[in-house]
Amino acid sequence: MDELTKLIKTEIKKQFRSVRQFSMYIGVPQSTIVTALQKGIGGTSFETIMRICEVLDIKPVAGENPVFMDGEKRELLERYSRLDAEGKRAVRAVTAIELLRVSDPEEYSNLDKKLNAAE
Numbered sequence: 001m002d003e004l005t006k007l008i009k010t011e012i013k014k015q016f017r018s019v020r021q022f023s024m025y026i027g028v029p030q031s032t033i034v035t036a037l038q039k040g041i042g043g044t045s046f047e048t049i050m051r052i053c054e055v056l057d058i059k060p061v062a063g064e065n066p067v068f069m070d071g072e073k074r075e076l077l078e079r080y081s082r083l084d085a086e087g088k089r090a091v092r093a094v095t096a097i098e099l100l101r102v103s104d105p106e107e108y109s110n111l112d113k114k115l116n117a118a119e
Contacts, residue, residue, distance in 0.1 A: 002040055004058075012056070019033050026055050028048055056070075059074075
């Protein structure tokens with residue numbers, strides 16, 4: 001399942017009680033939304049995707065790997081922008097380690113062992 005579909009599914013759960021209530025609120029048939037969430041949003045019309053994103057307050061950020069900004073991501077970016085250079089360096093270091101943990105568990109384990117040995 002692509003990132004946008006996951007985000008839409010999460011936001012519907014957070015902001016509405018059910019897909020049925022969400023579909024009634026935005027005026028899109030429930031079957032359309034259910035199909036989009038099951039098969040991925042990619043097969044859904046552009047207008048429907050834009051309407052869903054507008055109602056859920058999801059903002060696309062264009063780029064090589066598009067990102068869809070929900071409230072949590074916007075809050076994180078706002079907080080990051082208020083940090084000084086040292087704080088931004090610390091955030092980049094933590095995110096680099098966390099990305100290593102989820103993308104290469106073996107390499108992360110080696111790093112963790114080295115850090116524990118240094119203590």
